[in-house]
Amino acid sequence: PxxxxxxxxxxxxxxxxxxxxxxxxxxxxxPSLEAGIVGALAHWTGDFATRTQLRTSFVCTADVRLTRLPADAALAVFRVAQEALNNIAKHARAESADVRIETGRRHLTLIVSDDGIGMTRNARSRRGHFGLSGMQARCAAFEGTLHVSARRVVSRRGESDKASRGTLVRARFAWDAMLASARGAERRALQS
Known part of the structure; x- marks a missing residue:
């Protein structure tokens, strides 16, 4: 026995x-980007919610440029979202995660937030961990930036709650750089 x-x-x-x-x-x-970045992220966040049991939402601005993203740009946005969500599942002790794509005249902004314990001070400098630096490199490849910060709750009186209420990841990608990668691919195809 x-x-x-x-x-x-x-x-x-x-x-x-x-x-x-x-x-x-x-x-x-x-991932399969045949349905575009919006379809890929919608599908992946749904799978993430099922796998982790976290309440997860995905909201996206309607913008035709999202349908024109070349594969390398769409993959960069996807991988940043994927890494941010994986970090939430591994470290945040959160109950929910939210993913948003906002578009402006010059930038696509990916925002991933959670209601977990927030980041520790040494989270950025742990040896052998490359998630944040990889996310930063993906943003930089398309003339963008990555900001990771504590998410604070603001009271109705406009006062910030002292306790951290999770983490906020804001990844910006420049439209010109993302769409230029498609034009470069078209030129290379014409030359070969």
Whole structure:
């Protein structure tokens, strides 16, 4: 009976390790961007909510430029959102996560926020962790910026609550740089 119980525990552990490996490998592959960045993020945030049991919302401004994003630009936006959500699942102890795409004349802005415990001071400098630096590099590749900050709750009287109420990730991408990558690809196709 003890051997059977130990074998059952080992089997469950092996199943969990295989499932985790399968999920990690699946996340390494580029998502299907055939439905565009909006479709890809809507699908992925839904899967994220199911997998993590976090209340998750996705809201996007209606902007025709989103349908014209070249694959490399759409993938950069997707990967920043993916990393931000994965960080919420791993570290935030949150109950909910919100993903928003806002568009302006010059920038696409991706905003990911949660209601968790917020970031620790050493979260940016942990050795062997490349999530934030990877997000920053993806923004910079399209002349953008990444800002990660504590999210604060403001009272009805306009006063900021002293306690942190989660994390706010604001990733900006320049439209000119993102759309220029499509023009560059068209030129390369004409030259070959």
């Amino acid at each position: 003890q051997c059977a119980a130990a074998l059952a525990v080992a089997n469950r552990s092996l199943d969990a390790a295989c499932a985790a490996s399968h999920q990690a490998v699946a996340e390494l592959h580029a």
